[in-house]
Amino acid sequence: MKSHTIFDWSRAARTGIPEVVFAEHKPLDMLLDIINSHIEEAKPLLVTRLSPKQIKALEDLPMNIDTHARTASYLAKAPANAPKLAIVSAGTSDAPIAREAYVCARFFGLDALLIQDVGVAGLWRLEKHLPTLQEMPLVIAVAGMEGALFSVLGGLLHAPIIAVPTSVGYGVSQGGNAALSSALASCAPGVLTVNIDNGFGASAAAAKILLHAKSRED
Amino acid sequence: MKSHTIFDWSRAARTGIPEVVFAEHKPLDMLLDIINSHIEEAKPLLVTRLSPKQIKALEDLPMNIDTHARTASYLAKAPANAPKLAIVSAGTSDAPIAREAYVCARFFGLDALLIQDVGVAGLWRLEKHLPTLQEMPLVIAVAGMEGALFSVLGGLLHAPIIAVPTSVGYGVSQGGNAALSSALASCAPGVLTVNIDNGFGASAAAAKILLHAKSRED
Amino acid sequence: MKSHTIFDWSRAARTGIPEVVFAEHKPLDMLLDIINSHIEEAKPLLVTRLSPKQIKALEDLPMNIDTHARTASYLAKAPANAPKLAIVSAGTSDAPIAREAYVCARFFGLDALLIQDVGVAGLWRLEKHLPTLQEMPLVIAVAGMEGALFSVLGGLLHAPIIAVPTSVGYGVSQGGNAALSSALASCAPGVLTVNIDNGFGASAAAAKILLHAKSRED
């Protein structure tokens, strides 16, 4: 193992969230190094934001690759009897981030349900899922463009909403700032926000809420 | 009449919209000058964005003052048999701008209906007005904060929506940019936008659409 | 048909605007899936923002492709006896967006007239079209850089103007914000705005105005 990275093996114990590797700025040799050291130690690992080129390089490793979510996981927890949550996305272009949140949630030991393409431009698509959503302890909402989905869900549900603005859009919504502002300025109380495109962060927070917060309350 | 202003008496003939005076940066003597010259010529006049101090100075003039909308009008057209439109506002704080749009619409000869406080945080408040809204040829929507109302209306109605973002809000929505971005980036087709707090502009465009556009089509 | 997209077959009935597919972030297989399901159902379809690569992949399908506008349409409505509107563009670089608006307008059943390269730097180019423009019930104006065209048209015409700022420009106008601000801050009443480069949105709103608004008024 090279000296470029100091592993935080005790992070899971300290914060409840195992270290997840963000692949976007990592050179390939550093990435393989990190993965192999986890496989040798038989420690669970999740890698996110993989490029197509990086994914190709991982093909022969004993990892579970999801091309759409751009993730690779090793020794994911089995979600038996796990807390439920729903991940809801607005448009087909928001799907990769919603799927990243889904893979992360399952890796953290949550029983995630993925509901896609239920944006506000056709409210009936959302309405049909309301009974299911009303039963959820927590909902992650993924939306780009103007992010109206966050407020609509916040006004309809008991559950806390974690909003994930996406960088999908053009003109004033390019880069995701319009959706981010919508989440932060939402007129519906109980909407919480993570960074643009941060599906991982939403699920990490959900795990802290559904696993840790619960255990501390009992 | 002093030399500071060149009246565009023929504007109504040329563009269909009589000149409306924006009072915000005008000194009081200039404002009174403008008003008196219209009264002398018996020409219709609407003044918007009046300060409390300016309103006080106009009290004895033969004008119709609306303190809430911050407007004063002279010789407004009677809206007999006029085209209808609805003006919908999200929260109580958006009311002054919604009311400005309402006064302007009536001054331009439209039969405006004002529906207030139907924001997205409580969708049932909006639902009860849907049958009325479905019958309207055009809807002006007034909302601050995250402006989710624009997309929700755009997804539910046949009518074109003119969005008026308001400067109501704090933090990321201070000044109205979050609501403006929501209007421009709306996932619902057919949403058109005017400047922040520009209730006048929305009604001027509505008048051009409902009076001029119609006449040219026939 | 795969599960990634929920078609909103009733949208046309509900809002008057058939669903138009925005191709920019869609993978090719998802795009072909959507197109084929419409061809099977013989439902009209318009695809916008096609990349050169996507256009190549559609070549053998029974669609009407416009390389310049980056669109492909299937079963477009014939615009017999349709309402007229003019689409005016400022510079040669604004042409693709003007053309997108033109294709969309015709798909929505409008009789669009396209007038190009009549920017403000040479006002005589615009003047010669004024008699035609004065007869129009509605004008879509497409301009980048400083967007002075919006105010000039708004000051000259009875018709409502829908401004489409384009991302053409560099320095302070890069990305289209200077043109967008010009449209929103226009000193001429009756100028309405859509998002940067949103030729589709301008025509969708025009259709709602000229088809729906009219029917409700009668």
Add this chain to the structure above:
Amino acid sequence: MKSHTIFDWSRAARTGIPEVVFAEHKPLDMLLDIINSHIEEAKPLLVTRLSPKQIKALEDLPMNIDTHARTASYLAKAPANAPKLAIVSAGTSDAPIAREAYVCARFFGLDALLIQDVGVAGLWRLEKHLPTLQEMPLVIAVAGMEGALFSVLGGLLHAPIIAVPTSVGYGVSQGGNAALSSALASCAPGVLTVNIDNGFGASAAAAKILLHAKSRED
């Protein structure tokens, strides 16, 4: 009761959060109207962001006024056997927002603990509270300037962190954007964010997490 406001009496039932009135843009007569109608109906009410002038006008009403937090409450729930949470603030200038979060949390039925003035410039001040914080199911962190507190807490605790950036600061941190960006870009997983100065929103989300989310899981 005047027609300016439509009460959403069923909101508590629908979303778990009673309607809290944001006083900042409300005229005094409208505010008194709202308060009196709640007192007549004996319904709980919390008013936030009161100005000194508004506070003076409420002095003789049967409400619980907190000048520092700028709040007035009526019929707050007694927090017997309520879930715990900690509210931690960085500097003395962040105190009003931390206190607003504290009053709101108690109004929503949570057993809130307030720990103030433990900013990152003197880490030992924070360290001494770590044993208490480690036992909490959830922590609300309130900080302005550069908001380093959010990441430091996120790296040390199991609990999910709700970050409340404050508008305290000058130069690049004026208005709170630097602290907001720090919360959103935090390198520590599990940090969730609300709008700048939104102490109410943080506690509303905390209530949804600790009251609703828990009940759905059991």
Add this chain to the structure above:
Amino acid sequence: MKSHTIFDWSRAARTGIPEVVFAEHKPLDMLLDIINSHIEEAKPLLVTRLSPKQIKALEDLPMNIDTHARTASYLAKAPANAPKLAIVSAGTSDAPIAREAYVCARFFGLDALLIQDVGVAGLWRLEKHLPTLQEMPLVIAVAGMEGALFSVLGGLLHAPIIAVPTSVGYGVSQGGNAALSSALASCAPGVLTVNIDNGFGASAAAAKILLHAKSRED
């Protein structure tokens, strides 16, 4: 004379522009100090951006005060046989800045002509001044809101245009950025820009062009 200011008595000789005092952030005693030292030395002086309170304090001094332009001048040059230029403003709210440019131009020894309230929303108001403007060696254009006047003049005239964007406006044009961007992004070649509200700077540059540049060419 106190030590707070180092006078640059030779600036006029070095750069052609006498030092003009910007009053906005100056305490009254410092301002009077500066003025009195010029009166003692019988050196020409121009003070700009005076507040009403500062103007009151200068009333008894041998200075030429212009309340509208917010200026006070001492020993202004007589503009006999001076080069001409035109100062054109768009709306009545731009008048103070246009007037500041006018007073400065005359102080620098130019024969300035002031043409006000000829904005683009009524092009005929501008057209009637075109013959005069065509004869000018240089035109200063003063406009707020969307600043369309800059491009319209740039496309019609041989003369170089110095654009002065003003902070007049609200929403997206608040503070003057929309007008500034319009000036910089103008599609008409030959438009030069100064800072927002900088009427002084436009006239200082005009003086350098019409007095210095000319002398160097001959």
Add this chain to the structure above:
Amino acid sequence: MKSHTIFDWSRAARTGIPEVVFAEHKPLDMLLDIINSHIEEAKPLLVTRLSPKQIKALEDLPMNIDTHARTASYLAKAPANAPKLAIVSAGTSDAPIAREAYVCARFFGLDALLIQDVGVAGLWRLEKHLPTLQEMPLVIAVAGMEGALFSVLGGLLHAPIIAVPTSVGYGVSQGGNAALSSALASCAPGVLTVNIDNGFGASAAAAKILLHAKSRED
């Protein structure tokens, strides 16, 4: 000649500046079309912002190509007895824009002198050119990064300065906004600004000043 472009053959007569073609967003066939029509009519033409690919396509045409300035000119005016001006650039990376200004100035009939790499970090490099610069009727200054050169020249010279901020830089100066702000906020009077990287615009304005303004004064 195709219908995509309306030539403004009379622009030179009307504004003193022949139409210069901005190549950046133009497809190759449109560009060749424009060039060939000028060659057929034997009309002078300048093309700016050519890409390497576009330059290659013009190699066999009777044009004067400058790879560094990214320009191609046809029938440039001979600058015999032409007015002088200096073009000064700060760093080696600003050279392409300085050279664009130089080529344009000569095309417009000015006798331009190019002085490069005299940035403020080594003031002695600039000092040695001061005697030459003091004799110039006008100076174009080209600088990126923090643009300190504009104020230094403005404080030292009688001549008006036209500042051309460049997009050279990274971090806060990426895209040229830091240099643009420096030009606009300059403490030295007489600094005028054009858009970022707009070497053409600076020379077009210089031509209007040195050719037109002069003729009107005489």
Add this chain to the structure above:
Amino acid sequence: MKSHTIFDWSRAARTGIPEVVFAEHKPLDMLLDIINSHIEEAKPLLVTRLSPKQIKALEDLPMNIDTHARTASYLAKAPANAPKLAIVSAGTSDAPIAREAYVCARFFGLDALLIQDVGVAGLWRLEKHLPTLQEMPLVIAVAGMEGALFSVLGGLLHAPIIAVPTSVGYGVSQGGNAALSSALASCAPGVLTVNIDNGFGASAAAAKILLHAKSRED
């Protein structure tokens, strides 16, 4: 002593900088509390950013008040044999911040020299101080508007420069961002920056450099 503030009495020992109280957002009673507890303990204290009202309330306390710098100090260190540094300001409006830096530097035990009003628009004013400045181990430069002074000093001196951008200016320089960008993007190596108007921070860093850094090197 009340519970609102936790004093960090050991900060001076830990970081070398005694706690300085920033008065801007502090209520008067809290401020007096803090001051009195220091006087009781005979601990040195510096208060910055005092409002005129706060200054009035401190008049009878045994503190050294500087109205111009908006500071009050108690038990400042005597700067015998202290390291030297120069504080240089560009314009008269930058004086309050330069003076704040001066008072802070002396409180921290440095022998500060204050040189004011030597902006770049008149380089000769700066030149005459160059011999003094060349002898200094460190220079703090205070400038608003375009901040060209930072680069000019950085290119002339051996000493490291700490730039303090000020909020002095209007239009694009309003709030100090133009000067801040100039400091950060400076073409002269060795320019370091603190927040806008942060005279205290510049001197705190200077103290760490001249007192601590030196002691560690020896």
Add this chain to the structure above:
Amino acid sequence: MKSHTIFDWSRAARTGIPEVVFAEHKPLDMLLDIINSHIEEAKPLLVTRLSPKQIKALEDLPMNIDTHARTASYLAKAPANAPKLAIVSAGTSDAPIAREAYVCARFFGLDALLIQDVGVAGLWRLEKHLPTLQEMPLVIAVAGMEGALFSVLGGLLHAPIIAVPTSVGYGVSQGGNAALSSALASCAPGVLTVNIDNGFGASAAAAKILLHAKSRED
């Protein structure tokens, strides 16, 4: 040697920092020209921000290339008995900039120690280096995302901190502005900032502090 660049051979003597060449916008022939002229004159040279392609072109020259830092140096000073400093980086993605700072510091004659991957999300990684860091006269801290490391170090250490924000991040931290704001708004006194990704600038300032400032004090 070509005429495109004026070498500032005396800069090292004048400012203490030899000219370092920033390779990013330089064409290859210009770059080789500069390097060869230094080799011929046997003058020390450092080149930064080399692209992979530029690095390949320098392979056969007698230079010391660091692929990771993107630098090439010639005749670097031997750091015998040199002042020490530490360079600390937060995450693995910040490594290239930290390494650029390291190479530059050694080129300037400093004894730099590089400590990597000690971000705030795992404070224990930092704690173990505290004894070493406490002994340093100066620390350069390199961090992207939310830049919490700057304040944490500033609150723990006596040494002045030079913060280098990096462009590592996405969403609100894309481009490095969140980290830059954190450095500027830091609640810990004594934090100084350079431009985003400017590892060179941090070390140049460190050299001015540790070499020049010290010599002037003695």
